[in-house]
Amino acid sequence: MNTGSAGTVALAVVPDPRVGTTLWEMYELAIAATVFGIPHPDLADPWYELRLCGDGDPGGVLSLRTTHGLDGLVDADTVIVPSVPDAVVEDGEEVPARLVEALRAAAASGARMVSLCTGAFALAAAGLLDGRRATAHWQHTAQLAARHPDVVVDDSVLYTDEGSVLTSAGATAALDLCLHLVRKDLGATVAGQLARRLVVPAHRAGGQAQFIEAPVPPRDDDGLGDVLQWAAERLAEPLTVEDLARRARMSPRTFHRRLQETCGTTPLQWLLQQRVARAQTLLESTDLPVEQIGGRSGLGTAANLRRHFLRTVGVSPSDYRRAFRPSGPPSRDR
Structure with a gap:
Protein backbone atom coordinates (compact mmCIF):
# COMPACT_ATOMS: atom_id res chain seq x y z
CA MET A 1 0.00 0.00 0.00
CA ASN A 2 1.25 3.47 -0.88
CA THR A 3 1.24 5.68 2.23
CA GLY A 4 2.29 8.96 0.63
CA SER A 5 0.08 12.01 0.93
CA ALA A 6 -1.79 12.71 -2.29
CA GLY A 7 -2.68 16.28 -1.33
CA THR A 8 -5.71 18.51 -1.74
CA VAL A 9 -7.64 18.63 -5.01
CA ALA A 10 -9.95 21.60 -5.50
CA LEU A 11 -12.61 21.49 -8.23
CA ALA A 12 -13.77 24.85 -9.53
CA VAL A 13 -17.53 24.68 -10.07
CA VAL A 14 -18.52 27.27 -12.70
CA PRO A 15 -22.31 27.23 -13.26
CA ASP A 16 -24.00 29.32 -15.93
CA PRO A 17 -25.74 32.19 -14.09
CA ARG A 18 -28.70 31.87 -16.47
CA VAL A 19 -29.39 28.14 -16.38
CA GLY A 20 -27.28 26.71 -13.57
CA THR A 21 -25.21 23.54 -13.91
CA THR A 22 -26.20 21.40 -16.87
CA LEU A 23 -26.00 17.64 -17.20
CA TRP A 24 -23.24 17.92 -19.81
CA GLU A 25 -21.13 20.17 -17.59
CA MET A 26 -21.57 17.66 -14.77
CA TYR A 27 -19.83 14.91 -16.73
CA GLU A 28 -16.20 16.01 -16.26
CA LEU A 29 -16.97 17.25 -12.75
CA ALA A 30 -18.32 13.82 -11.82
CA ILE A 31 -15.24 12.10 -13.32
CA ALA A 32 -12.86 14.20 -11.22
CA ALA A 33 -15.00 13.78 -8.10
CA THR A 34 -15.05 10.00 -8.59
CA VAL A 35 -11.28 9.70 -9.01
CA PHE A 36 -10.20 12.09 -6.26
CA GLY A 37 -13.18 12.15 -3.89
CA ILE A 38 -13.73 8.45 -3.13
CA PRO A 39 -11.04 7.19 -0.70
CA HIS A 40 -9.19 3.97 -1.43
CA PRO A 41 -7.24 3.41 1.80
CA ASP A 42 -6.07 -0.02 0.64
CA LEU A 43 -4.31 1.64 -2.31
CA ALA A 44 -3.02 4.82 -0.67
CA ASP A 45 -3.64 6.24 2.77
CA PRO A 46 -4.39 9.07 3.03
CA TRP A 47 -6.19 9.48 -0.29
CA TYR A 48 -6.82 12.89 -1.81
CA GLU A 49 -8.76 15.57 0.06
CA LEU A 50 -11.47 16.86 -2.29
CA ARG A 51 -12.98 20.33 -2.26
CA LEU A 52 -15.86 21.68 -4.37
CA CYS A 53 -15.20 25.40 -4.73
CA GLY A 54 -17.49 28.03 -6.20
CA ASP A 55 -19.58 31.14 -5.72
CA GLY A 56 -22.78 29.16 -5.40
CA ASP A 57 -25.10 27.49 -7.89
CA PRO A 58 -28.14 29.39 -9.18
CA GLY A 59 -30.01 26.12 -9.65
CA GLY A 60 -31.17 24.94 -13.07
CA VAL A 61 -31.12 21.33 -14.16
CA LEU A 62 -28.96 20.34 -11.19
CA SER A 63 -28.08 22.11 -7.97
CA LEU A 64 -24.66 21.63 -6.37
CA ARG A 65 -23.65 22.41 -2.84
CA THR A 66 -20.06 23.61 -2.79
CA THR A 67 -17.89 23.06 0.27
CA HIS A 68 -15.70 26.13 -0.20
CA GLY A 69 -15.74 29.49 -1.89
CA LEU A 70 -13.33 30.24 -4.70
CA ASP A 71 -10.74 31.15 -2.08
CA GLY A 72 -10.54 27.40 -1.45
CA LEU A 73 -8.60 27.08 -4.71
CA VAL A 74 -5.71 29.19 -3.54
CA ASP A 75 -4.08 26.84 -1.02
CA ALA A 76 -4.87 23.57 -2.81
CA ASP A 77 -2.16 21.27 -4.16
CA THR A 78 -4.08 20.66 -7.41
CA VAL A 79 -6.75 22.88 -8.94
CA ILE A 80 -9.06 21.39 -11.59
CA VAL A 81 -11.49 23.37 -13.76
CA PRO A 82 -13.78 20.65 -15.19
CA SER A 83 -15.69 22.94 -17.55
CA VAL A 84 -17.02 26.43 -18.18
CA PRO A 85 -20.57 27.37 -19.25
CA ASP A 86 -21.51 26.99 -22.91
CA ALA A 87 -21.94 30.77 -23.11
CA VAL A 88 -18.19 31.21 -22.57
CA VAL A 89 -17.33 28.84 -25.40
CA GLU A 90 -20.10 29.45 -27.91
CA ASP A 91 -21.08 33.08 -27.26
CA GLY A 92 -17.73 34.53 -26.28
CA GLU A 93 -18.77 35.58 -22.80
CA GLU A 94 -15.98 36.30 -20.34
CA VAL A 95 -14.88 33.79 -17.72
CA PRO A 96 -16.04 35.15 -14.33
CA ALA A 97 -13.47 37.64 -13.06
CA ARG A 98 -13.44 36.19 -9.53
CA LEU A 99 -12.58 32.76 -10.92
CA VAL A 100 -9.77 34.20 -13.04
CA GLU A 101 -8.37 35.98 -9.99
CA ALA A 102 -8.55 32.82 -7.88
CA LEU A 103 -6.85 30.72 -10.57
CA ARG A 104 -3.99 33.21 -10.86
CA ALA A 105 -3.56 33.25 -7.08
CA ALA A 106 -3.54 29.45 -6.89
CA ALA A 107 -0.93 29.19 -9.66
CA ALA A 108 1.20 31.85 -7.98
CA SER A 109 1.11 29.86 -4.74
CA GLY A 110 2.46 26.78 -6.52
CA ALA A 111 -0.67 24.73 -7.20
CA ARG A 112 -0.76 22.30 -10.11
CA MET A 113 -3.31 23.69 -12.56
CA VAL A 114 -5.53 21.34 -14.55
CA SER A 115 -8.39 21.73 -17.01
CA LEU A 116 -10.79 19.15 -18.37
CA CYS A 117 -12.48 19.84 -21.72
CA THR A 118 -13.72 23.47 -21.83
CA GLY A 119 -12.05 24.25 -18.51
CA ALA A 120 -9.08 25.22 -20.70
CA PHE A 121 -10.91 28.47 -21.49
CA ALA A 122 -10.68 29.43 -17.81
CA LEU A 123 -6.95 28.64 -17.56
CA ALA A 124 -6.39 30.56 -20.80
CA ALA A 125 -8.35 33.56 -19.51
CA ALA A 126 -6.08 33.60 -16.46
CA GLY A 127 -3.02 33.65 -18.74
CA LEU A 128 -1.84 30.27 -17.45
CA LEU A 129 -1.68 28.67 -20.90
CA ASP A 130 0.24 31.42 -22.67
CA GLY A 131 3.18 29.89 -24.52
CA ARG A 132 2.13 26.41 -23.44
CA ARG A 133 0.77 23.44 -25.36
CA ALA A 134 -2.86 22.80 -24.44
CA THR A 135 -5.93 20.97 -25.65
CA ALA A 136 -9.69 20.74 -25.23
CA HIS A 137 -12.43 18.76 -26.93
CA TRP A 138 -11.75 18.94 -30.68
CA GLN A 139 -15.13 20.63 -31.21
CA HIS A 140 -13.93 23.63 -29.17
CA THR A 141 -10.24 23.92 -29.98
CA ALA A 142 -10.82 26.33 -32.89
CA GLN A 143 -12.58 28.78 -30.56
CA LEU A 144 -9.83 28.35 -27.95
CA ALA A 145 -7.10 29.10 -30.49
CA ALA A 146 -8.96 32.09 -31.95
CA ARG A 147 -9.65 33.71 -28.60
CA HIS A 148 -6.24 32.96 -27.07
CA PRO A 149 -3.59 33.18 -29.82
CA ASP A 150 -0.73 32.90 -27.33
CA VAL A 151 -1.80 29.35 -26.46
CA VAL A 152 -0.27 26.50 -28.49
CA VAL A 153 -3.51 24.59 -29.11
CA ASP A 154 -3.21 20.93 -30.12
CA ASP A 155 -6.55 19.46 -31.15
CA SER A 156 -5.21 15.98 -31.83
CA VAL A 157 -4.24 14.65 -28.40
CA LEU A 158 -6.08 13.23 -25.39
CA TYR A 159 -4.24 15.43 -22.90
CA THR A 160 -1.15 17.56 -22.43
CA ASP A 161 1.27 17.63 -19.51
CA GLU A 162 3.37 20.76 -19.22
CA GLY A 163 4.52 19.96 -15.71
CA SER A 164 2.61 22.39 -13.52
CA VAL A 165 -0.18 22.89 -16.07
CA LEU A 166 -2.16 20.04 -17.64
CA THR A 167 -5.15 20.05 -20.00
CA SER A 168 -7.40 17.36 -21.46
CA ALA A 169 -9.93 16.83 -24.18
CA GLY A 170 -13.49 16.09 -23.15
CA ALA A 171 -15.46 12.99 -22.22
CA THR A 172 -13.29 9.92 -21.51
CA ALA A 173 -10.06 11.86 -22.11
CA ALA A 174 -10.83 13.67 -18.85
CA LEU A 175 -10.68 10.31 -17.08
CA ASP A 176 -7.38 9.55 -18.82
CA LEU A 177 -5.88 12.76 -17.45
CA CYS A 178 -7.24 12.16 -13.94
CA LEU A 179 -5.66 8.70 -13.91
CA HIS A 180 -2.45 10.25 -15.26
CA LEU A 181 -2.43 12.58 -12.24
CA VAL A 182 -2.87 9.61 -9.89
CA ARG A 183 -0.01 7.87 -11.70
CA LYS A 184 2.23 10.92 -11.21
CA ASP A 185 1.30 11.26 -7.54
CA LEU A 186 0.97 7.69 -6.33
CA GLY A 187 2.60 5.55 -9.01
CA ALA A 188 1.61 3.23 -11.83
CA THR A 189 0.52 0.40 -9.53
CA VAL A 190 -2.06 2.50 -7.69
CA ALA A 191 -3.30 4.09 -10.92
CA GLY A 192 -3.60 0.69 -12.57
CA GLN A 193 -5.55 -0.78 -9.65
CA LEU A 194 -7.86 2.24 -9.58
CA ALA A 195 -8.44 1.93 -13.32
CA ARG A 196 -9.42 -1.69 -12.91
CA ARG A 197 -11.96 -0.69 -10.25
CA LEU A 198 -13.37 1.88 -12.66
CA VAL A 199 -13.36 -0.75 -15.45
CA VAL A 200 -11.32 1.39 -17.83
CA PRO A 201 -7.96 0.92 -19.59
CA ALA A 202 -5.12 1.42 -17.13
CA HIS A 203 -3.17 3.79 -19.33
CA ARG A 204 -3.84 5.73 -22.49
CA ALA A 205 -0.93 8.04 -23.21
CA GLY A 206 -1.73 11.72 -23.71
CA GLY A 207 -0.35 11.72 -27.24
CA GLN A 208 -2.98 9.32 -28.52
CA ALA A 209 -5.45 10.74 -31.01
CA GLN A 210 -8.72 12.30 -29.85
CA PHE A 211 -10.65 11.28 -32.94
CA ILE A 212 -10.53 7.54 -33.51
CA GLU A 213 -13.10 5.43 -35.29
CA ALA A 214 -13.76 3.11 -32.35
CA PRO A 215 -12.83 4.87 -29.10
CA VAL A 216 -13.22 1.76 -26.93
CA PRO A 217 -10.80 -0.98 -25.85
CA PRO A 218 -10.54 -3.83 -28.36
CA ARG A 219 -13.18 -6.54 -27.98
CA GLY A 264 -5.59 5.62 -31.80
CA THR A 265 -1.97 4.48 -31.79
CA THR A 266 0.48 2.47 -33.89
CA PRO A 267 1.65 -1.05 -32.99
CA LEU A 268 5.16 0.14 -32.09
CA GLN A 269 3.81 3.01 -29.97
CA TRP A 270 1.45 0.59 -28.22
CA LEU A 271 4.31 -1.78 -27.43
CA LEU A 272 6.45 1.06 -26.11
CA GLN A 273 3.64 2.31 -23.86
CA GLN A 274 3.06 -1.17 -22.46
CA ARG A 275 6.78 -1.73 -21.86
CA VAL A 276 7.24 1.57 -20.06
CA ALA A 277 4.18 0.78 -17.92
CA ARG A 278 5.68 -2.62 -17.09
CA ALA A 279 8.96 -0.93 -16.13
CA GLN A 280 7.06 1.44 -13.84
CA THR A 281 5.42 -1.47 -12.06
CA LEU A 282 8.73 -3.30 -11.65
CA LEU A 283 10.44 -0.19 -10.30
CA GLU A 284 7.68 0.21 -7.72
CA SER A 285 7.27 -3.41 -6.69
CA THR A 286 10.75 -4.96 -6.91
CA ASP A 287 14.37 -4.28 -6.02
CA LEU A 288 15.60 -5.46 -9.41
CA PRO A 289 18.47 -3.43 -10.88
CA VAL A 290 17.69 -1.24 -13.87
CA GLU A 291 19.50 -3.63 -16.23
CA GLN A 292 17.15 -6.49 -15.32
CA ILE A 293 14.08 -4.26 -15.50
CA GLY A 294 15.11 -3.23 -19.00
CA GLY A 295 15.21 -6.89 -20.01
CA ARG A 296 11.99 -7.92 -18.28
CA SER A 297 10.03 -4.99 -19.70
CA GLY A 298 11.36 -5.53 -23.22
CA LEU A 299 13.15 -2.18 -23.35
CA GLY A 300 16.54 -3.88 -23.59
CA THR A 301 19.61 -2.25 -22.15
CA ALA A 302 19.67 0.05 -19.14
CA ALA A 303 20.54 2.95 -21.44
CA ASN A 304 17.56 2.21 -23.67
CA LEU A 305 15.28 1.95 -20.64
CA ARG A 306 16.50 5.29 -19.29
CA ARG A 307 16.02 7.02 -22.66
CA HIS A 308 12.46 5.82 -23.23
CA PHE A 309 11.47 6.15 -19.58
CA LEU A 310 12.68 9.74 -19.34
CA ARG A 311 10.95 10.67 -22.59
CA THR A 312 7.64 9.03 -21.61
CA VAL A 313 7.41 9.52 -17.84
CA GLY A 314 9.47 12.69 -17.51
CA VAL A 315 11.91 11.44 -14.85
CA SER A 316 14.70 8.88 -14.76
CA PRO A 317 14.02 5.31 -13.55
CA SER A 318 16.08 5.89 -10.41
CA ASP A 319 14.20 9.09 -9.55
CA TYR A 320 10.91 7.30 -10.20
CA ARG A 321 11.87 4.46 -7.87
CA ARG A 322 12.90 6.89 -5.11
CA ALA A 323 9.54 8.64 -5.44
CA PHE A 324 7.31 5.57 -5.43
CA ARG A 325 9.13 2.91 -3.41
CA PRO A 326 8.31 2.56 -0.63
CA SER A 327 6.07 5.65 -0.45
CA GLY A 328 4.72 8.38 -2.66
CA PRO A 329 5.68 12.04 -2.73
CA PRO A 330 4.57 14.41 0.01
CA SER A 331 2.09 17.14 -0.74
CA ARG A 332 3.35 20.64 -1.42
CA ASP A 333 4.97 22.42 1.53
CA ARG A 334 3.37 25.63 2.62
Whole structure:
Protein backbone atom coordinates (compact mmCIF):
# COMPACT_ATOMS: atom_id res chain seq x y z
CA MET A 1 0.00 0.00 0.00
CA ASN A 2 1.25 3.47 -0.88
CA THR A 3 1.24 5.68 2.23
CA GLY A 4 2.29 8.96 0.63
CA SER A 5 0.08 12.01 0.93
CA ALA A 6 -1.79 12.71 -2.29
CA GLY A 7 -2.68 16.28 -1.33
CA THR A 8 -5.71 18.51 -1.74
CA VAL A 9 -7.64 18.63 -5.01
CA ALA A 10 -9.95 21.60 -5.50
CA LEU A 11 -12.61 21.49 -8.23
CA ALA A 12 -13.77 24.85 -9.53
CA VAL A 13 -17.53 24.68 -10.07
CA VAL A 14 -18.52 27.27 -12.70
CA PRO A 15 -22.31 27.23 -13.26
CA ASP A 16 -24.00 29.32 -15.93
CA PRO A 17 -25.74 32.19 -14.09
CA ARG A 18 -28.70 31.87 -16.47
CA VAL A 19 -29.39 28.14 -16.38
CA GLY A 20 -27.28 26.71 -13.57
CA THR A 21 -25.21 23.54 -13.91
CA THR A 22 -26.20 21.40 -16.87
CA LEU A 23 -26.00 17.64 -17.20
CA TRP A 24 -23.24 17.92 -19.81
CA GLU A 25 -21.13 20.17 -17.59
CA MET A 26 -21.57 17.66 -14.77
CA TYR A 27 -19.83 14.91 -16.73
CA GLU A 28 -16.20 16.01 -16.26
CA LEU A 29 -16.97 17.25 -12.75
CA ALA A 30 -18.32 13.82 -11.82
CA ILE A 31 -15.24 12.10 -13.32
CA ALA A 32 -12.86 14.20 -11.22
CA ALA A 33 -15.00 13.78 -8.10
CA THR A 34 -15.05 10.00 -8.59
CA VAL A 35 -11.28 9.70 -9.01
CA PHE A 36 -10.20 12.09 -6.26
CA GLY A 37 -13.18 12.15 -3.89
CA ILE A 38 -13.73 8.45 -3.13
CA PRO A 39 -11.04 7.19 -0.70
CA HIS A 40 -9.19 3.97 -1.43
CA PRO A 41 -7.24 3.41 1.80
CA ASP A 42 -6.07 -0.02 0.64
CA LEU A 43 -4.31 1.64 -2.31
CA ALA A 44 -3.02 4.82 -0.67
CA ASP A 45 -3.64 6.24 2.77
CA PRO A 46 -4.39 9.07 3.03
CA TRP A 47 -6.19 9.48 -0.29
CA TYR A 48 -6.82 12.89 -1.81
CA GLU A 49 -8.76 15.57 0.06
CA LEU A 50 -11.47 16.86 -2.29
CA ARG A 51 -12.98 20.33 -2.26
CA LEU A 52 -15.86 21.68 -4.37
CA CYS A 53 -15.20 25.40 -4.73
CA GLY A 54 -17.49 28.03 -6.20
CA ASP A 55 -19.58 31.14 -5.72
CA GLY A 56 -22.78 29.16 -5.40
CA ASP A 57 -25.10 27.49 -7.89
CA PRO A 58 -28.14 29.39 -9.18
CA GLY A 59 -30.01 26.12 -9.65
CA GLY A 60 -31.17 24.94 -13.07
CA VAL A 61 -31.12 21.33 -14.16
CA LEU A 62 -28.96 20.34 -11.19
CA SER A 63 -28.08 22.11 -7.97
CA LEU A 64 -24.66 21.63 -6.37
CA ARG A 65 -23.65 22.41 -2.84
CA THR A 66 -20.06 23.61 -2.79
CA THR A 67 -17.89 23.06 0.27
CA HIS A 68 -15.70 26.13 -0.20
CA GLY A 69 -15.74 29.49 -1.89
CA LEU A 70 -13.33 30.24 -4.70
CA ASP A 71 -10.74 31.15 -2.08
CA GLY A 72 -10.54 27.40 -1.45
CA LEU A 73 -8.60 27.08 -4.71
CA VAL A 74 -5.71 29.19 -3.54
CA ASP A 75 -4.08 26.84 -1.02
CA ALA A 76 -4.87 23.57 -2.81
CA ASP A 77 -2.16 21.27 -4.16
CA THR A 78 -4.08 20.66 -7.41
CA VAL A 79 -6.75 22.88 -8.94
CA ILE A 80 -9.06 21.39 -11.59
CA VAL A 81 -11.49 23.37 -13.76
CA PRO A 82 -13.78 20.65 -15.19
CA SER A 83 -15.69 22.94 -17.55
CA VAL A 84 -17.02 26.43 -18.18
CA PRO A 85 -20.57 27.37 -19.25
CA ASP A 86 -21.51 26.99 -22.91
CA ALA A 87 -21.94 30.77 -23.11
CA VAL A 88 -18.19 31.21 -22.57
CA VAL A 89 -17.33 28.84 -25.40
CA GLU A 90 -20.10 29.45 -27.91
CA ASP A 91 -21.08 33.08 -27.26
CA GLY A 92 -17.73 34.53 -26.28
CA GLU A 93 -18.77 35.58 -22.80
CA GLU A 94 -15.98 36.30 -20.34
CA VAL A 95 -14.88 33.79 -17.72
CA PRO A 96 -16.04 35.15 -14.33
CA ALA A 97 -13.47 37.64 -13.06
CA ARG A 98 -13.44 36.19 -9.53
CA LEU A 99 -12.58 32.76 -10.92
CA VAL A 100 -9.77 34.20 -13.04
CA GLU A 101 -8.37 35.98 -9.99
CA ALA A 102 -8.55 32.82 -7.88
CA LEU A 103 -6.85 30.72 -10.57
CA ARG A 104 -3.99 33.21 -10.86
CA ALA A 105 -3.56 33.25 -7.08
CA ALA A 106 -3.54 29.45 -6.89
CA ALA A 107 -0.93 29.19 -9.66
CA ALA A 108 1.20 31.85 -7.98
CA SER A 109 1.11 29.86 -4.74
CA GLY A 110 2.46 26.78 -6.52
CA ALA A 111 -0.67 24.73 -7.20
CA ARG A 112 -0.76 22.30 -10.11
CA MET A 113 -3.31 23.69 -12.56
CA VAL A 114 -5.53 21.34 -14.55
CA SER A 115 -8.39 21.73 -17.01
CA LEU A 116 -10.79 19.15 -18.37
CA CYS A 117 -12.48 19.84 -21.72
CA THR A 118 -13.72 23.47 -21.83
CA GLY A 119 -12.05 24.25 -18.51
CA ALA A 120 -9.08 25.22 -20.70
CA PHE A 121 -10.91 28.47 -21.49
CA ALA A 122 -10.68 29.43 -17.81
CA LEU A 123 -6.95 28.64 -17.56
CA ALA A 124 -6.39 30.56 -20.80
CA ALA A 125 -8.35 33.56 -19.51
CA ALA A 126 -6.08 33.60 -16.46
CA GLY A 127 -3.02 33.65 -18.74
CA LEU A 128 -1.84 30.27 -17.45
CA LEU A 129 -1.68 28.67 -20.90
CA ASP A 130 0.24 31.42 -22.67
CA GLY A 131 3.18 29.89 -24.52
CA ARG A 132 2.13 26.41 -23.44
CA ARG A 133 0.77 23.44 -25.36
CA ALA A 134 -2.86 22.80 -24.44
CA THR A 135 -5.93 20.97 -25.65
CA ALA A 136 -9.69 20.74 -25.23
CA HIS A 137 -12.43 18.76 -26.93
CA TRP A 138 -11.75 18.94 -30.68
CA GLN A 139 -15.13 20.63 -31.21
CA HIS A 140 -13.93 23.63 -29.17
CA THR A 141 -10.24 23.92 -29.98
CA ALA A 142 -10.82 26.33 -32.89
CA GLN A 143 -12.58 28.78 -30.56
CA LEU A 144 -9.83 28.35 -27.95
CA ALA A 145 -7.10 29.10 -30.49
CA ALA A 146 -8.96 32.09 -31.95
CA ARG A 147 -9.65 33.71 -28.60
CA HIS A 148 -6.24 32.96 -27.07
CA PRO A 149 -3.59 33.18 -29.82
CA ASP A 150 -0.73 32.90 -27.33
CA VAL A 151 -1.80 29.35 -26.46
CA VAL A 152 -0.27 26.50 -28.49
CA VAL A 153 -3.51 24.59 -29.11
CA ASP A 154 -3.21 20.93 -30.12
CA ASP A 155 -6.55 19.46 -31.15
CA SER A 156 -5.21 15.98 -31.83
CA VAL A 157 -4.24 14.65 -28.40
CA LEU A 158 -6.08 13.23 -25.39
CA TYR A 159 -4.24 15.43 -22.90
CA THR A 160 -1.15 17.56 -22.43
CA ASP A 161 1.27 17.63 -19.51
CA GLU A 162 3.37 20.76 -19.22
CA GLY A 163 4.52 19.96 -15.71
CA SER A 164 2.61 22.39 -13.52
CA VAL A 165 -0.18 22.89 -16.07
CA LEU A 166 -2.16 20.04 -17.64
CA THR A 167 -5.15 20.05 -20.00
CA SER A 168 -7.40 17.36 -21.46
CA ALA A 169 -9.93 16.83 -24.18
CA GLY A 170 -13.49 16.09 -23.15
CA ALA A 171 -15.46 12.99 -22.22
CA THR A 172 -13.29 9.92 -21.51
CA ALA A 173 -10.06 11.86 -22.11
CA ALA A 174 -10.83 13.67 -18.85
CA LEU A 175 -10.68 10.31 -17.08
CA ASP A 176 -7.38 9.55 -18.82
CA LEU A 177 -5.88 12.76 -17.45
CA CYS A 178 -7.24 12.16 -13.94
CA LEU A 179 -5.66 8.70 -13.91
CA HIS A 180 -2.45 10.25 -15.26
CA LEU A 181 -2.43 12.58 -12.24
CA VAL A 182 -2.87 9.61 -9.89
CA ARG A 183 -0.01 7.87 -11.70
CA LYS A 184 2.23 10.92 -11.21
CA ASP A 185 1.30 11.26 -7.54
CA LEU A 186 0.97 7.69 -6.33
CA GLY A 187 2.60 5.55 -9.01
CA ALA A 188 1.61 3.23 -11.83
CA THR A 189 0.52 0.40 -9.53
CA VAL A 190 -2.06 2.50 -7.69
CA ALA A 191 -3.30 4.09 -10.92
CA GLY A 192 -3.60 0.69 -12.57
CA GLN A 193 -5.55 -0.78 -9.65
CA LEU A 194 -7.86 2.24 -9.58
CA ALA A 195 -8.44 1.93 -13.32
CA ARG A 196 -9.42 -1.69 -12.91
CA ARG A 197 -11.96 -0.69 -10.25
CA LEU A 198 -13.37 1.88 -12.66
CA VAL A 199 -13.36 -0.75 -15.45
CA VAL A 200 -11.32 1.39 -17.83
CA PRO A 201 -7.96 0.92 -19.59
CA ALA A 202 -5.12 1.42 -17.13
CA HIS A 203 -3.17 3.79 -19.33
CA ARG A 204 -3.84 5.73 -22.49
CA ALA A 205 -0.93 8.04 -23.21
CA GLY A 206 -1.73 11.72 -23.71
CA GLY A 207 -0.35 11.72 -27.24
CA GLN A 208 -2.98 9.32 -28.52
CA ALA A 209 -5.45 10.74 -31.01
CA GLN A 210 -8.72 12.30 -29.85
CA PHE A 211 -10.65 11.28 -32.94
CA ILE A 212 -10.53 7.54 -33.51
CA GLU A 213 -13.10 5.43 -35.29
CA ALA A 214 -13.76 3.11 -32.35
CA PRO A 215 -12.83 4.87 -29.10
CA VAL A 216 -13.22 1.76 -26.93
CA PRO A 217 -10.80 -0.98 -25.85
CA PRO A 218 -10.54 -3.83 -28.36
CA ARG A 219 -13.18 -6.54 -27.98
CA ASP A 220 -12.35 -10.20 -28.06
CA ASP A 221 -14.25 -10.58 -31.34
CA ASP A 222 -12.58 -7.78 -33.29
CA GLY A 223 -9.37 -9.68 -33.92
CA LEU A 224 -7.27 -7.44 -31.65
CA GLY A 225 -8.20 -8.19 -28.04
CA ASP A 226 -6.61 -11.64 -28.00
CA VAL A 227 -3.42 -10.59 -29.75
CA LEU A 228 -2.89 -7.55 -27.54
CA GLN A 229 -3.36 -9.69 -24.44
CA TRP A 230 -0.93 -12.22 -25.93
CA ALA A 231 1.63 -9.46 -26.56
CA ALA A 232 1.17 -7.95 -23.09
CA GLU A 233 2.15 -11.29 -21.59
CA ARG A 234 5.33 -11.43 -23.72
CA LEU A 235 6.73 -7.91 -23.50
CA ALA A 236 10.21 -9.23 -22.66
CA GLU A 237 10.36 -10.97 -26.03
CA PRO A 238 11.58 -9.18 -29.21
CA LEU A 239 8.09 -8.68 -30.65
CA THR A 240 7.65 -7.10 -34.07
CA VAL A 241 4.65 -5.76 -35.95
CA GLU A 242 4.91 -8.81 -38.18
CA ASP A 243 4.66 -11.09 -35.10
CA LEU A 244 1.49 -9.35 -33.91
CA ALA A 245 -0.04 -9.27 -37.37
CA ARG A 246 0.66 -12.96 -37.89
CA ARG A 247 -0.94 -13.75 -34.52
CA ALA A 248 -4.00 -11.69 -35.54
CA ARG A 249 -4.05 -13.41 -38.96
CA MET A 250 -3.74 -10.10 -40.76
CA SER A 251 -1.20 -8.47 -43.00
CA PRO A 252 1.10 -6.00 -41.20
CA ARG A 253 -0.55 -3.13 -43.08
CA THR A 254 -4.07 -4.23 -42.09
CA PHE A 255 -3.03 -4.79 -38.47
CA HIS A 256 -1.44 -1.33 -38.34
CA ARG A 257 -4.62 0.26 -39.72
CA ARG A 258 -6.96 -1.67 -37.42
CA LEU A 259 -4.97 -0.81 -34.29
CA GLN A 260 -4.82 2.85 -35.32
CA GLU A 261 -8.57 2.91 -35.84
CA THR A 262 -9.36 1.07 -32.62
CA CYS A 263 -6.80 2.44 -30.14
CA GLY A 264 -5.59 5.62 -31.80
CA THR A 265 -1.97 4.48 -31.79
CA THR A 266 0.48 2.47 -33.89
CA PRO A 267 1.65 -1.05 -32.99
CA LEU A 268 5.16 0.14 -32.09
CA GLN A 269 3.81 3.01 -29.97
CA TRP A 270 1.45 0.59 -28.22
CA LEU A 271 4.31 -1.78 -27.43
CA LEU A 272 6.45 1.06 -26.11
CA GLN A 273 3.64 2.31 -23.86
CA GLN A 274 3.06 -1.17 -22.46
CA ARG A 275 6.78 -1.73 -21.86
CA VAL A 276 7.24 1.57 -20.06
CA ALA A 277 4.18 0.78 -17.92
CA ARG A 278 5.68 -2.62 -17.09
CA ALA A 279 8.96 -0.93 -16.13
CA GLN A 280 7.06 1.44 -13.84
CA THR A 281 5.42 -1.47 -12.06
CA LEU A 282 8.73 -3.30 -11.65
CA LEU A 283 10.44 -0.19 -10.30
CA GLU A 284 7.68 0.21 -7.72
CA SER A 285 7.27 -3.41 -6.69
CA THR A 286 10.75 -4.96 -6.91
CA ASP A 287 14.37 -4.28 -6.02
CA LEU A 288 15.60 -5.46 -9.41
CA PRO A 289 18.47 -3.43 -10.88
CA VAL A 290 17.69 -1.24 -13.87
CA GLU A 291 19.50 -3.63 -16.23
CA GLN A 292 17.15 -6.49 -15.32
CA ILE A 293 14.08 -4.26 -15.50
CA GLY A 294 15.11 -3.23 -19.00
CA GLY A 295 15.21 -6.89 -20.01
CA ARG A 296 11.99 -7.92 -18.28
CA SER A 297 10.03 -4.99 -19.70
CA GLY A 298 11.36 -5.53 -23.22
CA LEU A 299 13.15 -2.18 -23.35
CA GLY A 300 16.54 -3.88 -23.59
CA THR A 301 19.61 -2.25 -22.15
CA ALA A 302 19.67 0.05 -19.14
CA ALA A 303 20.54 2.95 -21.44
CA ASN A 304 17.56 2.21 -23.67
CA LEU A 305 15.28 1.95 -20.64
CA ARG A 306 16.50 5.29 -19.29
CA ARG A 307 16.02 7.02 -22.66
CA HIS A 308 12.46 5.82 -23.23
CA PHE A 309 11.47 6.15 -19.58
CA LEU A 310 12.68 9.74 -19.34
CA ARG A 311 10.95 10.67 -22.59
CA THR A 312 7.64 9.03 -21.61
CA VAL A 313 7.41 9.52 -17.84
CA GLY A 314 9.47 12.69 -17.51
CA VAL A 315 11.91 11.44 -14.85
CA SER A 316 14.70 8.88 -14.76
CA PRO A 317 14.02 5.31 -13.55
CA SER A 318 16.08 5.89 -10.41
CA ASP A 319 14.20 9.09 -9.55
CA TYR A 320 10.91 7.30 -10.20
CA ARG A 321 11.87 4.46 -7.87
CA ARG A 322 12.90 6.89 -5.11
CA ALA A 323 9.54 8.64 -5.44
CA PHE A 324 7.31 5.57 -5.43
CA ARG A 325 9.13 2.91 -3.41
CA PRO A 326 8.31 2.56 -0.63
CA SER A 327 6.07 5.65 -0.45
CA GLY A 328 4.72 8.38 -2.66
CA PRO A 329 5.68 12.04 -2.73
CA PRO A 330 4.57 14.41 0.01
CA SER A 331 2.09 17.14 -0.74
CA ARG A 332 3.35 20.64 -1.42
CA ASP A 333 4.97 22.42 1.53
CA ARG A 334 3.37 25.63 2.62
